[in-house]
């Protein structure tokens with residue numbers, strides 16, 4: 001059987017696939033039409049976020065049994081089209097949790113202390129100590145929207161900075177939140193009270209534009225907001241306007257509605273000095289990439305051997 005790996009995958013995962021005895025082909029950077037040509041006789045497709053597995057691609061796949069995503073989000077796969085054709089769509093939900101949580105912490109600290117801006121200033125031979133006054137986390141309120149794997153890890157880390165944590169997640173009970181030391185609140189309450197807000201939900205019809213002008217209107221002018229989850233949970237145009245007008249103090253953004261964001265609403269976020277950005281680096285650590293590659297390789301082999309999928 002044939003496995004096509006169409007995005008870069010860590011060597012540890014590739015070796016597991018190759019050692020399984022299946023025919024493994026690595027072919028990255030394919031256009032939709034090129035993928036349609038190659039997918040015909042493929043039994044398993046391994047992707048990260050680069051490959052768009054559209055309905056056309058799925059339509060052209062005669063033998064495909066599993067689409068394996070080395071990572072969490074399956075928003076680059078037409079899951080409905082795959083499901084209709086009986087193709088399993090599988091992900092690796094745990095492998096990059098800590099890396100994404102740590103990147104969120106790094107972004108929160110960087111935006112609190114203006115680290116990227118101060119670094120750029122000093123490297124251009126300026127010594128601007130007054131310009132980059134920061135704020136502490138101590139005794140401040142952190143709002144965490146989405147209390148799943150990553151949100152919970154972020155909350156835990158900022159509790160050690162002596163922050164009070166408010167959380168919103170319609171699928172988390174009071175008891176569960178309490179056991180994490182988190183007080184449940186509505187999104188609006190979080191927006192009113194928090195000094196820092198971080199979003200950790202999937203992008204769904206309920207979370208798209210969850211943070212918009214109405215929410216920025218009630219935030220403190222000193223509030224800072226972070227998105228290391230998915231572009232679009234925070235409305236990009238509303239965020240750029242809120243920072244520009246001084247409704248909030250700053251933002252740290254790792255993910256965009258369109259990636260790269262150069263020709264979309266995300267472009268506005270690149271222009272502000274008060275918004276720091278990274279190019280979707282949440283899972284970009286050596287450890288996370290090894291973890292997700294190993295996890296997806298085992299999943300693919302299980303399915304091709306008829307043993308069923310573990311994740312969905």
Ligand code: NAD
Nearest residue numbers: 073100146147148149150169171200201202228229282283
């Ligand atoms: P998870 O499934 O463990 O947690 C998501 C949480 O969001 C769940 O607890 C769920 O109940 C909650 N949720 C769902 N709908 C909600 C709503 N309407 N309002 C509030 N909460 C809601 O997922 P995770 O592994 O913690 O990942 C969180 C996000 O981070 C996902 O969007 C994922 O794709 C993204 N992610 C990004 C990177 C990156 O590189 N930046 C890396 C890994 C994951």
Ligand code: MLT
Nearest residue numbers: 048049071072073096283
């Ligand atoms: C994910 O969903 O796992 C992350 O966004 C990271 C990635 O795309 O690799």
